[in-house]
Amino acid sequence: xxxxxxxxxxxxxxxxxxxxxxxxxxxxxxxxxxxxxxxxxxxxxxxxxxxxxxxxxxxxxxxxxxxxxxxxxxxxxxxxxxxxxxxxxxxxxxxxxxxxxxxxxxxxxxxxxxxxxxxxxxxxxxxxxxxxxxxxxxxxxxxxxxxxxxxxxxxxxxxxxxxxxxxxxxxxxxxxxxxxxxxxxxxxxxxxxxxxxxxxxxxxxxxxxxxxxxxxxxxxxxxxxxxxxxxxxxxxxxxxxxxxxxxxxxxxxxxxxxxxxxxxxxxxxxxxxxxxxxxxxxxxxxxxxxxxxxxxxxxxxxxxxxxxxxxxxxxxxxxxxxxxxxxxxxxxxxxxxxxxxxxxxxxxxxxxxxxxxxxxxxxxxxxxxxxxxxxxxxxxxxxxxxxxxxxxxxxxxxxxxxxxxxxxxxxxxxxxxxxxxxxxxxxxxxxxxxxxxxxxxxxxxxxxxxxxxxxxxxxxxxxxxxxxxxxxxxxxxxxxxxxxxxxxxxxxxxxxxxxxxxxxxxxxxxxxxxxxxxxxxxxxxxxxxxxxxxxxxxxxxxxx
Numbered sequence: 001x002x003x004x005x006x007x008x009x010x011x012x013x014x015x016x017x018x019x020x021x022x023x024x025x026x027x028x029x030x031x032x033x034x035x036x037x038x039x040x041x042x043x044x045x046x047x048x049x050x051x052x053x054x055x056x057x058x059x060x061x062x063x064x065x066x067x068x069x070x071x072x073x074x075x076x077x078x079x080x081x082x083x084x085x086x087x088x089x090x091x092x093x094x095x096x097x098x099x100x101x102x103x104x105x106x107x108x109x110x111x112x113x114x115x116x117x118x119x120x121x122x123x124x125x126x127x128x129x130x131x132x133x134x135x136x137x138x139x140x141x142x143x144x145x146x147x148x149x150x151x152x153x154x155x156x157x158x159x160x161x162x163x164x165x166x167x168x169x170x171x172x173x174x175x176x177x178x179x180x181x182x183x184x185x186x187x188x189x190x191x192x193x194x195x196x197x198x199x200x201x202x203x204x205x206x207x208x209x210x211x212x213x214x215x216x217x218x219x220x221x222x223x224x225x226x227x228x229x230x231x232x233x234x235x236x237x238x239x240x241x242x243x244x245x246x247x248x249x250x251x252x253x254x255x256x257x258x259x260x261x262x263x264x265x266x267x268x269x270x271x272x273x274x275x276x277x278x279x280x281x282x283x284x285x286x287x288x289x290x291x292x293x294x295x296x297x298x299x300x301x302x303x304x305x306x307x308x309x310x311x312x313x314x315x316x317x318x319x320x321x322x323x324x325x326x327x328x329x330x331x332x333x334x335x336x337x338x339x340x341x342x343x344x345x346x347x348x349x350x351x352x353x354x355x356x357x358x359x360x361x362x363x364x365x366x367x368x369x370x371x372x373x374x375x376x377x378x379x380x381x382x383x384x385x386x387x388x389x390x391x392x393x394x395x396x397x398x399x400x401x402x403x404x405x406x407x408x409x410x411x412x413x414x415x416x417x418x419x420x421x422x423x424x425x426x427x428x429x430x431x432x433x434x435x436x437x438x439x440x441x442x443x444x445x446x447x448x449x450x451x452x453x454x455x456x457x458x459x460x461x462x463x464x465x466x467x468x469x470x471x472x473x474x475x476x477x478x479x480x481x482x483x484x485x486x487x488x489x490x491x492x493x494x495x496x497x498x499x500x501x502x503x504x505x506x507x508x509x510x511x512x513x514x515x516x517x518x519x520x521x522x523x524x525x526x527x528x529x530x531x532x533x534x535x536x537x538x539x540x541x542x543x544x
Contacts, residue, residue, distance in 0.1 A: 009099055009205070016206065016274035016300050016370060017333070018470025019056040020460055021106065023208075023374045025341045026063050026085055027071060028412045031425035038412070038424070040086040044094045046415075047101055049442060053378055053453075054460030057104035059208045059276075061341060063091070067117045069177045069394065071410075073210060074115035078195040088202075095203040104205035106276070111192050112214040113178040120191075121179050125163055125170070134185045137171035138163075139221055150223045151251045152243045154236065154280075155395050159251065173214050173251065175394065183215050189260055193267050200271045212277030212302065213288050216257050218250035225249060233282035234310060238403035244282075253281060253288055261298040276335045276370070277302040286321065290329035301370050303335040308343050312350040313360070315479035315500050322368075322477050322486075336364060337372035345376070345409050348383035358455045359498060359536040362521050365463040366488065366496045366540075368474035373456075375413055379445060380452035383408040384434045392431060407431055414441040458520050466517075466542075468492045476510070483507055483533060493543035499533040506532045507539070514541035 030042030050058060062072030063085040081088055098105050114121055124132040139148040147160035147169050160169040161176045171180040181188050224246040237243040277292055277299050279285045285304035292302050306321045307313055325332055338346040347357055357380050364371055386407055388400050396405015411431045414422030422433045422441055445451035463469045472490030482501030488494040499505050508530050516525045518540035524531050531539045
């Protein structure tokens with residue numbers, strides 16, 4: 001099938017199932033023109049790296065026209081490229097090159113809100129009777145002039161801002177410059193579905209849907225209840241942010257979203273396209289993910305925050321996560337990720353040694369679900385340490401120094417070691433490249449068998465070698481001390497065990513004849529049905 005003359009990969013409605021998706025933060029991947037900001041043409045020149053890694057698809061964070069107050073997550077034109085990233089022709093060239101390499105292309109759609117610079121909002125705020133008056137969430141003040149309810153912004157403070165022209169408040173779950181769209185209004189839904197159609201016709205293979213559970217707010221604008229201190233979780237917002245003091249019962253996660261997601265899926269299906277939703281919820285993330293991905297009529301996959309939390313993923317936590325997911329919906333399809341552009345890189349967040357980082361990488365490729373890798377994760381990049389004067393992220397600037405924001409995970413990719421900007425740009429990078437990153441460059445690790453980069457390549461090749469890891473069932477998930485083990489079953493039967501700790505542990509294999517596999521990943525061989533796992537050791541075996 002040809003889409004608007006673009007080359008596409010072979011039609012496969014299930015290409016996403018078990019896929020490895022590589023996230024690109026375009027400002028920081030590769031700069032092609034020396035202005036210090038990454039761009040689409042730069043991405044195109046580096047696609048061979050991603051293909052060589054063994055990924056199936058790329059996800060590109062927003063590159064649309066934007067005032068950049070939240071670095072592209074505040075969109076002013078959904079159907080054009082911001083000049084700092086290039087042109088639509090540059091995007092077409094990127095898609096063509098990706099498809100030539102066998103990579104599918106997913107782009108980041110921000111549908112819950114726009115920039116306040118978007119023409120839709122400029123018209124909506126003029127008065128209460130214009131054609132787009134109902135396109136955003138507007139509400140009258142309380143009799144005393146205060147906001148209509150107690151909802152809080154993820155970025156701190158009230159989720160409501162007063163607008164003198166309409167003499168009403170508008171809702172913004174994020175920055176004041178990011179007004180929330182009113183998806184209860186059917187024309188808004190149709191406009192957003194048209195955005196998806198525009199990019200599908202240009203050849204994209206799917207979407208990452210930002211803040212997918214924020215699309216609808218309670219139509220009655222009821223107050224959120226308070227959340228007891230012992231139940232607060234800082235995986236969505238830092239502890240210094242009062243956002244954690246509420247159970248966000250009415251400001252997100254509304255049931256009307258399910259029908260909109262069905263409409264969205266109907267747009268995807270003719271193109272064999274897929275969507276992965278970001279579920280931002282500290283209390284019900286797994287359950288919401290199950291709601292949004294089960295039944296085959298909504299989005300194909302979602303990623304919850306269970307593996308993006310500050311607390312290191314331990315054997316018991318892994319078991320608990322999969323038990324909760326199975327209870328919510330057995331056919332739900334997760335997309336697991338350790339790091340992204342909004343979280344502290346997991347090497348730093350979990351305090352991992354190189355050996356531990358390799359074990360977690362191998363664990364990830366053995367899990368049921370699809371996977372997201374964040375640029376630089378395959379190099380073992382730690383969080384960059386930035387000073388206040390170097391920050392660009394308004395979130396970090398507001399809560400400094402208790403919370404340093406997201407810039408530490410967004411610094412440029414390091415391609416070479418013998419260059420102050422790591423080969424990212426010939427100009428001054430928009431965020432600094434820190435010296436601890438340079439020895440971890442692609443060029444330095446490329447031909448070292450023992451490097452983290454080489455380990456990721458072998459791990460992704462291992463996942464491809466055994467299709468049961470991509471689409472098979474996952475059961476017998478247990479934790480004994482620091483060791484977690486499980487079975488992956490389909491056309492083959494695999495046993496996977498991981499010592500997620502720094503002490504030696506001995507475990508037994510299930511009954512039957514087992515052959516060691518994954519020796520290139522450090523898999524240890526069992527003797528007499530038992531194996532002694534070294535610290536961060538693994539055992540991978542196939543039933544004979």
